Amino acid sequence: MSYVLIVGAKSDIAKEVARVYAKNGYNLYLGARKVNELEEFKTDLEVRSSVSVELIELDITAYETHQSIYESLSEKPLGVVVVSGYMTEQHKAEKSWDESLNTINVNYTGAVSLLNIVANDFEEEKRGFIVGVSSVAGDRGRKTNYIYGSAKAAFSAYLSGLRNRLYESSVSVLTVKPGFVNTKMTEGLALPQKLTAEPIEVAEDIFKAQQAGKNILYTKWIWRYIMLIITHIPEFVFKKLSI
Amino acid sequence: MSLQSWGMYPKVENEVVKFTSQAELKEQVNTADELIAYGNGRSYGDSALSSTLVHTKPYDYFLDFDETEGILHVQAGVLLSEILEGIVKRGWFLKVTPGTKLITVGGAIASDIHGKNHHIEGCFSECVEEFTIMLADGTTQRVKKGEELFLATCGGMGLTGVILDAKISLKKINSQYINQTTIKTKNLKETFDAFEEYSSLPYSVAWIDCLAKDENIGKSLLMVGDFADDGDLRYKPKAKLNIPFNFPSFTLNTLSVKAFNWLYYWKSQDGISKQQVHFDSFFYPLDSIRNWNRIYGKNGFTQYQFILPKESSFDGLERILDKISKSGKGSFLAVLKLYGKENKNYLSFPIEGYSLALDFKIEDGLFELLDELDEIVVECRGRIYLTKDVRVSKDTFEYGYPHIEKFRKFRKENNMSEKFNSLQSKRLGL
Secondary structure, rough: OOEEEEEOOOOOOHHHHHHHHHHHOOEEEEEEHHHHHHHHHEEEEHHHHHHOEEEEEOOOOHHHHHHHHHHHOOOOOOEEEOOOOOOOOOHHHHHHHHHHHHHHHHHHHHHHHHHHHHHHHHHHHOOOEEEEEEOOOHOOOOOOOOHHHHHHHHHHHHHHHHHHHHHHHHHHEEEEEEEEEOOOHHOOOOOHHHHHHOHHHHHHHHHHHHHHHOOOEEEOOOHHHHHHHHHOOOOOHHOOOOO | OOOOOOOOOOOOOOOEEEEEOOOHHHHHHHOOOOEEEEEEOOOOOOOOOOOEEEOOOOOOOOEEEEEOOOOOEEEOEEHHHHHHHHHHHOEEEEEOOOOOOOOOOOHHHHOOOOOOOOOHHOOOHHHHEEEEEEEOOOOOEEEEOOOOHHHHHHHOOOOOOOOEEEEEEEEOOOOOEEEEEEEEOHOOOOOOOHHHHHHOEEEEEEEEEOOOHHHOOOOOOEEEEEOOOOOEEEEEEEEOEEEOOOOOOOOOHHHHHHHHHHHHHHHHOOOOOEEEEEHHHHOOHHEEEEEEEHHHHOEEEEEEEEEEHHHHHHHHHHHHHEEEEEEEEOOOOOEEEEOOOOOOOOOOOOOOEEEEEEEEOOOOOOHHHHHHHHHHHOOOOOOOOOOOOOOOOOOHHHHOOOOOHHHHHHHHHHHHHHHHHHHHHHHEEE
């Protein structure tokens, strides 16, 4: 069975994505920094679903390594799911350029570096799928998290262009825009329960949307409508709001 | 966010802590005044509620699967549904499973759950080869069958420590389908006779009509069966329906009355009928409806489950069913089952005899009614199931569980009584 490469494999969402693909018979490459910390998780997937799992040491911001890492994969993947992300605290990023730059690099620059390589390969093979986990935060910049949000906005725009380019090569590109998700990244935040998804729900939504060849996925689905409203608030009103 | 139990009653505030490693858990055990493990929240009452809950579900790795021996090693937060997703395709099944697969392995051990095959296979602890548990001082211990910690922990409602992982033995199957026979009975005598007649089949359970009166008391549909042998193991779990809000509570009985009558009058026309059904609908009919607990309304509900020794079962059940039908309370449907021999665990529920389980929505006058039913249970030398309970009195509980003093002593000697407590353990002085 084909391999799927999951990038940023340590996150709660990525782990559930890995489980869903494994459950459906896909072998996995799990890419992350300090990837050996995923040894037990690798065993979990192998025992659960009898698939092959390989751990790939991968730093999304070590751009110069991406080409050789991709070429070293024992078998080229059928799909790539980029889950790597970094959510900074807005006030920290405002005061620290390093923090801002890291947010941009993890959420955007690194993903571009890696997906450029993947896209060239898939385009040539005329097959494959790419899933990028962006965020609803990229749909409109808000004062509470626009550094993170603008990096995600750039990533969403990149994925949109990539989809456009790869359409003719039968390569599908799915942009995932999760709303609130109950993960380590959001621990301690008071999230409204009805709008907050569990990582497993997000993962199942991603798998279904990817298999169906969808373009953009909001998860939970209600976020499509929340963001529709938010993006339609006129700027002269929006600039006065605290949301 | 506070967690609640399946019955959504009582509603209490609690602090929820998680762990992904033993070191993290150790720190929590050492720092918390007292706590109780909480798995997937499917126990009905207050047995997994406390001021501090250790949420074990995220501790959910599969560790090993020995396919020659059929021994699976998993962490305690793994759900039975996840196990089935992994093993059915490979020709294995759980030896013992309750009526929901949405429980954790840790919870299955702590409740020493049982299923439709109790009369053949016993409780969940029968298939537990060994487990690891974190004790009150933060140390971990491997526990094997026969040890006192095993007897106290299986059925011990999480009151001996936090179960970390377990090795469980599985059974071979050669189909994902069950050959089911449905037997229609007109009264309790016929129902009992049918249970005995079909007791060599591994799985059996009856849906009993609680509104039936007088000579019809005990009118039931008995469903018995065993796995088919057609080699079809291509298991793909189905998507679930969702109940997105709390129902107005009057809808339920109307719905279940209709469902039962439809089955009773049409599905098994000549008294006995045969069907082939998927194991999911045979074992877990309600799991296909996510949040079905919401159908009882926002005040919540409780499930009253008791068991009576065989010799007093007939008389006792007749009296209890009569009282329930006259009270006008209670779900229209109840689940009746013949159990096999009891095991040696200190607080496991099953004894040889008949058990009845039915739901009641929380309302005025309910607990008074249940107290009256308890009197009959006590007279019949029966007992109440802790996993479902939220209100039984200390006296009634103690009459039913002769090993309770051993359990209390064991807890005390090992400093468990200060560290591991639930609302239930405090209520009953466990």
